[in-house]
Amino acid sequence: MSTGRILALIVALAAFAGGMFIGKNAEKAPVITTSSGGASYVAAGSMNASGELVSSGSSKNVAGPADDYTVVVVEDGQSIQEAVKAAAPRTTIQVMPGTYHETVYIDKDYIRLIGVIKGGSRAVLDGQHTMNDAILYSGNNIVIEGFLITHYKGNAIMGQGGNNFEIRNNIIVDTGVYGIFPQLGQNGVVELNVISGIEDAAIYVGMSDNIHVVNNEVFDSVAGIEIENSRHAIVEGNHVYHNTGGILAFISPGLPIKTTYDVIIRNNLITSNNTKNFGAPGSTVGGIPAGTGIMIMAADDVVVENNIITNNKTVGIMVVDHNTAAELTNVTVDPEADPNSDGLKLLDNLMYNNGYDTIDAIKAIMLTELKTGNPDIFTVGPSRDSCIINRHRYVTVGVDDFSECAFTNTDTIGNYLLPPVAPRVTTADERGKMAYLGVCAGCHTYTGRMIGPPVKIIQALYMDDPQGIVDYITAPVKKRDDYPEMPPQDYLDEETRLAVAKYMLSRRN
């Protein structure tokens, strides 16, 4: 046995003995851990190859600088969507105060949609209870700022697949299902929004990575802030009150991305979330008991730190696994998702007057554990490798097997945002080849007769004249009696058309 291994054994034995000692005396003298100073939490995988912490965070301007953007102005009475349609990437669209009744959709990159606020007056998007969503985007590097959005039936702001987004300084009132719902995106900021009257989650981060939800005020909704099937997300500095449930970190079964992990919920004020559940029948949040401060379902490595959690009548923090949730609510099963919440880290939180009117299911489990009092923290289902500090302060259920955390804070983690990533540059040559193989080859082979004439014959005709091919495919005319007329390829941009022509002329088989 090497000295190193002997040493490790001695350390392990000492730790074991120490643990027993602490355990024996736990009733009399609780372990009091001060969270000022002490070790900081470092999430797994947040060191780079040279051992530097990469989670210290980036600027919240994840959409990149706007210095070189063209500015266009939309006046009251004009259409925002028309401006979006006309905009090239790298355009700032300033929307003047006024009332706009439209659905705005952005399927292009690098657009900043800015509601100009003048003396308290905002650009108001009003769906008049008839329109579906206010703003939809699928582009990358989208900024949406400064609007007041109300009376839509679907969502106020919804992203599908866009990365590097910033959604800030919007007021969203009485607007359908979700207030702000970025989905399937990476690297985004949701900050300084005020959202109320939403029948599902006011802020719902769905299937996304590297997200910062900060300094929002969310109230009078079924769920305040929900982090679902997402990774590397921080929820901090939010005021979350008068919802059914305050802040949720979930794996929802049945979604194509199956994990939630590395979520930090810190420095939030989560209070009086006792609103009767008015979620749609069958919705995932429809099963949340009114009076839930924080709810964690199946998510892993969730840190809860420095929150004020008060006056939530059912429980301050609830942790539940899929299997239990499936028994109690309408949550379904997902054989490909891990049903348990592992690696939870419950650091210092101020918890007061929670659980004073809790639900029967929690009371029943408290009875079996011989616990009394109003529950601050309730966990059910297996939770491996979880830890807590200062557990003696709270009325807890199900955390007896949590270890003492080896750290007390997340001070070294600024945010999980990434620097604005330069757009992937595809050369015209690459696009030309892809267009040839992915489009042209459907009608043309090199030598054989298909829907269009053989490439070899086209090569003979155009030899050194790719521009001739470009001109033809842009506006084809019928040339050959024995072939159908070619459809125009003007949907390819000019550069790609030239590249595809050159590629076609270069083919030798």
Next chain:
Amino acid sequence: MVHSVLLVLLTIALLSPAQVQPVFELSELCPPGFEKTSGNACELRTMYQFYDSLQGRGVGGTRTALPPHRDGFSPQQIDLGRYLFFDPALSGDGSISCASCHHPDKGFSDARALGTGINGHQVARSAPTLWNVAFLKRLFWDARAESLEEQVQGPLFHPHEMGNSPRQLRQTLNDNATYRDLFQQAFGGAESAEIELPQVYTALTAFQASLISLNSRYDRYAHGHHASLNEREIEGMNVFRSFVARCAECHTPPLFTNQQIAVIGAPEPPGRALDVGAETTYNAPQLKGGFKVPSLRNITQTAPYMHSGRFDSLRETVEFYTKGRGHAVPEGVKLQLHWHIWEPNLTDYELDRLVDFLATLTDEAFKPQIPRRVPSGLTPIDHPPATAVAHNKKTSKGESS
């Protein structure tokens, strides 16, 4: 130049129907949409390869990468698969081929509510399209197969579908000198080598994985040419992805499926018992009545719709989703309906626009050629045995025999 033109003409002549003797040469070229590597593998090329997707799962918005896919087969394997696919010799009585239920002119489906197998047997579910199966993680409506190789054995050996047996299939192919030669072209090995069934599955997989449809008008819009869709179609797209209709939550671009199981409570045809679907696959009561979310690409080509072919038109199908959560669930049956099945109260106008949008997902430019002849000498696709003609006619409307 004169020479090469002559060569072209000669090639065309060789391929013409004037040729008397059936000659089976496997193509040395990859199908459209594929690039041949120096290693004789056909690799898919699409504009979507310029994009990424979150966690590599191939779900997102307009410019999102596709899910992982199958490719890398040789041109010869793909072409051999094509012959097998259209050859009725693969069925137990030599009457039907894969293409009988997956016909290229019917969206690789069969235009029937429920499939029809040998001897007019009715199949339990609607024949799904094969377009873009290269991207699917799981096959069959109930998701019970995890690979195309596993999937093909289902219909081949089901007594009510192609009704063959592994032993007979192996025998049929090995008794056929042309197939012996073609398998040798596709898979190499000694000339005397016997055809093995895994080679059959590989070839069929290779062919099916070549059925690519990614050049619809929607795709042109997604790649940035917004004039490819008209105003009504864009309105439909915005209803489709809105959080009122929520279609895109499960039929997620770019493949227009998230490949999950969803319990939506679609009705069975009158008189048929509830199909429990994925409950059996996963042994999970919560998934009773659950089916794999189908891709909507080429959806205009594959009526009737749903797992049981219950709806004849897309209009009826989209209307199903706004007629009330669980409205078609039989009395006494408890289904745990998907959370996105709700009551969106879509207007007639919105339903019409949804149908408009769905029609922009059609692209059959890469439809493969039906071989004029197949190595067995049987009529390609359907070859009804003389004695069974009358019987088949009688049952062709989908009545169980």
